[in-house]
Amino acid sequence: MPQNEVVQDLGLDQYKYHFITEDEPVFRSGRGLNERVVREISAQKEEPAWMLDFRLRALAIYNAKPMPTWGGDLSNLEAVLDQIHFYVRPQEKMERSWDDVPVNIKDTFERLGIPEAEQKVLAGVGAQYESEMVYHSLKEEWESEGVIFDSIEDGLRNHPELFREHFGTVIPSADNKFSAMNSAVWSGGSFVYIPKGVELRTPLQAYFRVNQEQMGQFERTLIIADEGSKAHYIEGCTAPVYSTESFHSGVIEIVVKGGAHFRYTTIQNWSNNMYNLVTQRARVHENATMEWLDGNLGSKLTMKYPSCFLVGEGAHGSILSIAYAGNGQHQDTGGKVVHAAPNTSSQIVSKSISKGTGRSTYRGLCKVYEGSRHARSNVECDALLINDTSRTDTYPYIEIEEQEATVGHEATVSKVGEEQLFYLMSRGLSEDEAMALIVRGFIEPIAKLLPLEYAVELNRLIELEMEGSVG
Amino acid sequence: MSKAPILSLRGLCAKVVDEDVEILHGVDLELIPGEVHALMGPNGSGKSTLAKVLAGHPGYEATAGSVEYDGEDILDLEPDERARLGVFLAFQYPVEIPGVSIANFLRTAMQARLEEEEELDLFDFQDELLERMDLLDIDPSFAERPVNDGFSGGEKKRNEILQMAVLRPRLAVMDETDSGLDIDALQVVAGGVKTLSAEDPEMTVLVITHYQRLLNYLRPDHVHVMVDGRIVRSGGAALAENLEAEGYEQFRASES
Numbered sequence: 001m002p003q004n005e006v007v008q009d010l011g012l013d014q015y016k017y018h019f020i021t022e023d024e025p026v027f028r029s030g031r032g033l034n035e036r037v038v039r040e041i042s043a044q045k046e047e048p049a050w051m052l053d054f055r056l057r058a059l060a061i062y063n064a065k066p067m068p069t070w071g072g073d074l075s076n077l078e079a080v081l082d083q084i085h086f087y088v089r090p091q092e093k094m095e096r097s098w099d100d101v102p103v104n105i106k107d108t109f110e111r112l113g114i115p116e117a118e119q120k121v122l123a124g125v126g127a128q129y130e131s132e133m134v135y136h137s138l139k140e141e142w143e144s145e146g147v148i149f150d151s152i153e154d155g156l157r158n159h160p161e162l163f164r165e166h167f168g169t170v171i172p173s174a175d176n177k178f179s180a181m182n183s184a185v186w187s188g189g190s191f192v193y194i195p196k197g198v199e200l201r202t203p204l205q206a207y208f209r210v211n212q213e214q215m216g217q218f219e220r221t222l223i224i225a226d227e228g229s230k231a232h233y234i235e236g237c238t239a240p241v242y243s244t245e246s247f248h249s250g251v252i253e254i255v256v257k258g259g260a261h262f263r264y265t266t267i268q269n270w271s272n273n274m275y276n277l278v279t280q281r282a283r284v285h286e287n288a289t290m291e292w293l294d295g296n297l298g299s300k301l302t303m304k305y306p307s308c309f310l311v312g313e314g315a316h317g318s319i320l321s322i323a324y325a326g327n328g329q330h331q332d333t334g335g336k337v338v339h340a341a342p343n344t345s346s347q348i349v350s351k352s353i354s355k356g357t358g359r360s361t362y363r364g365l366c367k368v369y370e371g372s373r374h375a376r377s378n379v380e381c382d383a384l385l386i387n388d389t390s391r392t393d394t395y396p397y398i399e400i401e402e403q404e405a406t407v408g409h410e411a412t413v414s415k416v417g418e419e420q421l422f423y424l425m426s427r428g429l430s431e432d433e434a435m436a437l438i439v440r441g442f443i444e445p446i447a448k449l450l451p452l453e454y455a456v457e458l459n460r461l462i463e464l465e466m467e468g469s470v471g
Numbered sequence: 472m473s474k475a476p477i478l479s480l481r482g483l484c485a486k487v488v489d490e491d492v493e494i495l496h497g498v499d500l501e502l503i504p505g506e507v508h509a510l511m512g513p514n515g516s517g518k519s520t521l522a523k524v525l526a527g528h529p530g531y532e533a534t535a536g537s538v539e540y541d542g543e544d545i546l547d548l549e550p551d552e553r554a555r556l557g558v559f560l561a562f563q564y565p566v567e568i569p570g571v572s573i574a575n576f577l578r579t580a581m582q583a584r585l586e587e588e589e590e591l592d593l594f595d596f597q598d599e600l601l602e603r604m605d606l607l608d609i610d611p612s613f614a615e616r617p618v619n620d621g622f623s624g625g626e627k628k629r630n631e632i633l634q635m636a637v638l639r640p641r642l643a644v645m646d647e648t649d650s651g652l653d654i655d656a657l658q659v660v661a662g663g664v665k666t667l668s669a670e671d672p673e674m675t676v677l678v679i680t681h682y683q684r685l686l687n688y689l690r691p692d693h694v695h696v697m698v699d700g701r702i703v704r705s706g707g708a709a710l711a712e713n714l715e716a717e718g719y720e721q722f723r724a725s726e727s
Binding site: 430433441 | 526529551553555560577583584
């Protein structure tokens with residue numbers, strides 16, 4: 001496959017180069033997924049026997065489960081999977097040169113207003129020393145309160161009991177084919193523990209921690225927010241992520257114990273050859289609150305439905321998501337809420353934008369088990385279509401076994417209107433600027449909840465995406 | 472010494488894109504800087520079409536004639552290019568832009584007027600916006616509301632006038648075709664135009680209205696009557712009063 005060519009013509013598609021890297025990883029598994037690969041991964045990581053067993057059982061489940069056909073088009077995926085390396089241990093030091101980074105990508109980073117040090121990190125040519133220092137000083141502060149924020153591997157190594165008690169309990173390997181795959185080959189990700197009653201004012205940013213590593217294709221994150229704690233975890237960034245592999249399948253498990261409050265924010269922008277199939281779920285106990293704030297951009301196909309299992313009385317779950325599907329992309333996203341206790345409440349707000357031949361799908365489940373008296377759920381999904389060729393679909397699944405429950409669902413589809421564009425243009429905005437402003441207004445209810453620097457980057461990104469969007 | 476016109480229409484014909492029926496059949500009109508003109512006429516006479524053609528609405532196309540603004544033909548320019556040259560259209564039905572505050576919208580519009588490398592000074596902009604709101608007696612909190620989203624008729628007009636005050640056009644076309652029914656809206660428009668005209672005597676205004684009532688608040692220098700896509704009579708303010716008394720039928724009759 002030619003690796004250093006422009007895949008598409010305009011806008012963000014300019015970024016979508018593949019990097020050529022000369023460096024040899026320290027260890028690389030063979031292509032495809034089999035028992036030998038799984039054993040190698042476990043051995044490389046010097047894992048305890050129970051984890052190897054866990055991985056091998058997951059592999060068997062993976063092999064037994066058929067490829068799902070209910071969502072996006074996965075018909076080419078088997079061929080992709082046969083070609084990928086399921087485990088690449090990054091080198092201690094990254095040795096790509098900044099000079100090797102294509103000019104267009106540097107230019108795009110400039111236009112996004114990303115500082116040069118950060119650009120180099122994003123391009124995979126260096127670590128950001130400032131952030132390393134920030135991370136270490138924050139880490140000291142957190143550690144003094146008993147907070148653990150480590151790589152998943154260190155979590156398993158250094159906190160074996162806490163780890164084993166929770167690992168795989170929110171998302172069992174058998175949940176779906178890709179959770180089984182991740183369970184077999186996971187590598188990288190975060191392990192977080194917030195002790196009882198601890199409230200963190202500074203968000204935990206995965207960004208600081210993973211800078212020195214490469215983004216894992218099969219990241220696995222386990223977060224435990226103990227009783228009465230409060231924290232915010234931020235993952236990803238709006239700048240595009242480059243990868244030589246075209247498959248990402250993460251598993252994020254979160255346990256929110258009684259009275260705790262946890263928010264997980266993720267914004268990801270994958271290159272447009274990427275299959276991004278992620279399972280992320282929180283188990284929410286009595287009077288606890290879980291909030292997912294999820295932004296999905298880029299990729300060939302994303303299938304991702306953040307979930308809240310409300311298992312304790314008075315638990316609350318909230319899922320707010322933004323999806324952007326550009327030319328040739330399919331964002332199949334939404335959320336799942338399961339009410340399994342009385343007085344639980346949930347909210348799903350999903351906003352999608354489809355441009356060109358992009359397609360966005362809202363797929364959501366609201367399930368209320370019998371006995372979840374006075375459960376309340378509200379779902380709102382809004383789709384914005386930029387062009388006549390753009391497409392959107394809505395699949396809301398509602399299963400209610402309890403009589404005394406209130407469930408609402410509202411969906412809107414709108415197309416950017418000629419009158420809206422004309423109105424803005426008659427004030428001096430170019431067509432692209434007008435389009436970007438309309439799109440920003442559309443996502444504003446969710447974007448305003450983002451940390452400021454993310455909101456700013458997201459706005460710039462939308463401006464770039466809207467270039468040449470009309471006509 | 473007469474000044475050169477800011478706007479000059481010669482034989483302007485126009486129609487809706489993709490339709491064959493011509494709406495404007497040769498409009499001639501000349502506006503000298505600083506003048507206030509009123510364009511009146513019955514429903515369906517082509518007044519709003521003229522406003523849209525002047526601003527460059529993509530749904531309309533000029534089929535003959537010319538529109539010269541400041542000596543240049545602007546028919547080939549996009550709406551945003553015309554706006555940046557100083558043409559402003561106050562909409563009859565301003566459009567809602569949910570999630571975008573008026574302040575943010577105006578900031579984007581002001582930025583769009585600068586050269587590509589230039590950055591709008593946000594502090595200067597904020598001061599300017601507050602000053603303009605103060606001039607028009609608009610509460611500062613108004614600018615934080617999303618553009619026209621859930622606005623009353625009067626609030627929408629207030630927003631149009633505020634935009635006009637900030638963008639400082641050289642030519643303002645006010646499409647007030649139906650707003651004669653809403654007294655609040657009417658007073659906002661008339662009051663705003665008076666205030667801004669007093670401040671900038673060179674600003675030229677073309678007010679389009681169906682009812683004479685608006686002209687009770689705003690004394691135009693010239694009144695034009697449009698019937699069936701043509702200007703059939705031009706005169707002073709007294710013409711509007713005559714119309715109120717006699718109606719438009721007299722012109723239809725004289726035409727045939």
